[in-house]
Amino acid sequence: MRKRIVSARKFVKPSFAYLIEKKRDGGEFNHDEIRFIVDSIVDKELPQHQLAALCMAIYFQNMSAQETATLAEEMMLSGDVVDLSKITKPKIDKYSTGGVGDKTSLVLVPLAAACGVVMPNMNGVDEEFVISNLDKLGAIPGFNPSLTLDKFVDQLSTVGCTIAEQRKEIAPVDEVFYQMRQLTATVPSLPLITASVLSRKLAQGAEGLVVDVKWGNGSFIKDVEQAKQLARSITRVGRSMKRRCVALVTDINQPLGDSVGTGLEIQEAVKLLKGEGTEDLQELVLKLGMEIVRLAGVAGSTLSAKQTVQRALKEGAAFEKFKEMVAAQGGKTDVLDDPEKFPKAKYVRKLPAPKRGYVHTINAGMIARGVQLLGQNKKGKLDPAVGVSEIQKVGTQVKQGEPLMMIHYNDESKLESALDYLRSAYRLAPKRPNPPELIVERVA
């Protein structure tokens, strides 16, 4: 049994079958019942098949905001809770549901720290085809994602930010739930996603949370309504837990920015940290950055938030903070100062446009699969030099034969099958399409 203050009230343990039945019939668990479920998982007393049935019952019947908040809190308490009380600065984290080409966290974490907001960022494994932030940072020689909790707190005190690997000590019950959800087709359950995110982020020491819920063909959320529901669920439950929480629902029906890969995305992140890069990414970094500094209380008005963020980018503070963080985690920063020093692919070739026209749609998921085929070794690790760059975005006009993107690869034998995906990802049309709306909704 985990150590905790046990309530003096008498609670008669119900049977697991009774709890499943209660949820099956749409009932709402009380605090004692949720604590009992979480304790039983910690103590390995809840049989796998009953946890499975419970997940499916929750999938169909959902949980109220109060129930989900209680679950998140109990899951948070199932492991270590990082104590950042000695750090006086505001502590805010950023969470993205993940998307193809999304390198905003790499930029926002040091950017926020440069603005005086501590970011205790840990990263788990991402869904499906999305390359994780840690895989990307792995392209920097020497970078170490694995921090003990003591080191994690140290680095937050000295540098002000981390991008570290999820620790086993943080919300261990979340790991049990997540593995079960993958095996039982209950990953998309809104209350279970919500409790998972909040339990981990709050256990890592965040006082508030800015969430980016991405919807589209480059995300595991293909439906905008589902994305909106998740944004509302996380913010509502976060509020129930007395935490500040803002969510943006954003479009990822094409890759974010103009590169997909590990080393290539780090290079793009460096550009963004200097205030350069594609329009969509610049806008998203600005908007999310403004949410962070306002939530943290570092900036009061929209205007001052914008100025704070833009200054940190333009004056180089964000980039300096990034290098400081990388160095603190053992990474070599010379590749960041001089991108020429990044490992280069043996071959670079263009993907030619098959005809003239406008880029009408891009299936980001297919681009991700193409990059995986191109650069993944048998252990699933991506070659840091491999990927695609200079992606022409939706709305761009191209002539026949002009590059839709540049393909970086080391293994010629993998090119053909990758090209199938990359080619199929593009649809050209004679008329200019309406540009997709990048930020669909803000939920606070």
Place this chain on the structure above:
Amino acid sequence: MRKRIVSARKFVKPSFAYLIEKKRDGGEFNHDEIRFIVDSIVDKELPQHQLAALCMAIYFQNMSAQETATLAEEMMLSGDVVDLSKITKPKIDKYSTGGVGDKTSLVLVPLAAACGVVMPNMNGVDEEFVISNLDKLGAIPGFNPSLTLDKFVDQLSTVGCTIAEQRKEIAPVDEVFYQMRQLTATVPSLPLITASVLSRKLAQGAEGLVVDVKWGNGSFIKDVEQAKQLARSITRVGRSMKRRCVALVTDINQPLGDSVGTGLEIQEAVKLLKGEGTEDLQELVLKLGMEIVRLAGVAGSTLSAKQTVQRALKEGAAFEKFKEMVAAQGGKTDVLDDPEKFPKAKYVRKLPAPKRGYVHTINAGMIARGVQLLGQNKKGKLDPAVGVSEIQKVGTQVKQGEPLMMIHYNDESKLESALDYLRSAYRLAPKRPNPPELIVERVA
């Protein structure tokens, strides 16, 4: 892998998570998929947690009649299928969802055999508070419920009927499903109940099935609509499997007949086999008996069905057949000829009416619990002498102090707690209530 003719078509095995997701989203399994699920259970390759999630997804999304029929057939084929082709008489079985005081199967099985209909009856464990037929027959000294499949077939050839224990060789996958359903609050799933009943009954050699779906406070089905749905589900799926199938939805908002117990119910069954007993039971035996002989083709018209059944009761053929069956299974029949030879309880006392009035409602479940408290030993076995008799039924007028029932017991220390239940089961009212409708619906 069980032995069977494997289809020549190519079937690519899906992942279990995919199958769960398909059902979660309301998809319909094809034959290959259902066969794969059942084979995987037989081969112990379907993990418990994934079976649990699948059961819950089926609970919420249901299965079509075709899907359920395929599941029932594959479950049937998961074990031995009894071959009764050498017996030329029609082979029909009767299934009741079970209810407090329901002794119709004890009567109908020999009655049908006396009318020339072979009844290959096997019994599983009953739901919750219901005393099983085998427990009741256990009150007859020497009675052996356990027949090997060879003995089962032999007795059907010679006597024409059995009331035997469910064999492990029959539909073993049903047992796996059932245990899982009990642990995961998915017992009430209509398609899973339907497939369970049909797979077992058809594997036991029945060509057709007469079903009694009981609803009310003496059944695990408390809702008449749910009972109707189950009746429709079993008959519809039975038809899909090309079997004759009739179901009656009947009331059990009070105990059936006037006794609850083991020895006491056997004595009541003997009365019924002689054409005596309470009105409700006599009517139900007649109606179900008529369905059986008509379904079997032994009687063509309603009138001839009625005459056939009544003759078998009045002329003693049904009672003789019952004794023949009991003797074939090792039981002593002298207690049946002379009920005085049944073990008697040390004490018999009345439950007095607390006031004058009409019996308005009886909670049959509470009477069953009272009898359990009164006579069950630590292993859950009921004392054959213990129970209640002369139950006054709904609509009866009683004076204060007149017996509502007679209580038979051996252990005085258990009386008080049992009395609490028995007393609370009765509600008296000054006005005569409308009599409950015994047969609510016939589904064919």
